[in-house]
Amino acid sequence: MDHVARIQAEWRRERPEIDVTPQGVIGRLHRLADRLGEELRLVYSRYGLSEGEFDVLCAIRRAGEPYERAPGELAVHTMVTTGAMTKRIDRLERAGLVTRRRSTGDQRGRIVALTTPGLELIDQAFADHMRNERRLLDLLTPTDASALERLLTTWLSSMEHPHTPDSG
Amino acid sequence: MDHVARIQAEWRRERPEIDVTPQGVIGRLHRLADRLGEELRLVYSRYGLSEGEFDVLCAIRRAGEPYERAPGELAVHTMVTTGAMTKRIDRLERAGLVTRRRSTGDQRGRIVALTTPGLELIDQAFADHMRNERRLLDLLTPTDASALERLLTTWLSSMEHPHTPDSG
DNA sequence: CTATATTGTCTTCCATGGAAGCTAATGTGC
């Protein structure tokens, strides 16, 4: 009987008329995401990075040479506001992992580029991160892992491409 | 091709020697947790509650009559520090949803109790919340939903009761 | 009973991110 099952049992006692079975899936999914996140942050912190900073470095690295992106692009890729991105870039710049310069064409734009230490750091950190994710995934059998991937993909896609229900 | 698949494709181009298949599961799980969380917060906000405040009211409500709990218990149940709990209780008290009084026995302790408006609010909000979770879960077939529940339970349990690997 | 440790809550300070608005640069309609 895990934490979520205990919560469900309490609700069933207090509110027997309410069906709490959805918690069995949604509650566990959130708890698992939190636990996995904790494990992942352990690796980021080995490199002196927060999760947000790691994400930004990855987004620049994935762009390919010359490892540059505009702050706005980075905000979209990492799903934070541009205000939050300004602060992340501030920290990374202070740490010497990225540089910020004016765009040549459009003078409003900036270009954030990995420095050599930044590139080396993220290349090593990402390899370590993937080993860590592999370790966590290997707690499941390969069959279960691929079944899970399919289910998550299905659900995610049905959330992101919602069917507007017909009114008839 | 979803967002996670695009990220994987970029990494495969940039770092072909690294196996990024774990992202297919872990990345999607996090994204799904975020998307579900957004949907759930829509309901909380209908009742003027943040997620943290909703969690606290639920934890007190689940305790059963007389709907009271110590701040420390609430902190454990909702998995935040006691400092964070103090602030959540401050807000709920200011909103008139809970009261805070000194424990009779141990004078260090406090007792947080639902007010009548607090009880009515959380009873209605929780019912609405469960309808919302049901709606989201129904994007999956019942077969898929129970398969997913099993996989999440299995993985979660293997994370929370880790096997210490034998060194031989 | 007193000295010390522990406990429960709260306070302070800091980190992080969102919302909204500011500024400078660019685009657009006339």
Place this chain on the structure above:
DNA sequence: GCACATTAGCTTCCATGGAAGACAATATAG
């Protein structure tokens, strides 16, 4: 070309939570 709208990034202010320590009450060792 000028007024106006839009865009990119940044700034300000606020909300939230963690870490660490303060403080008061209680438990414990002697």
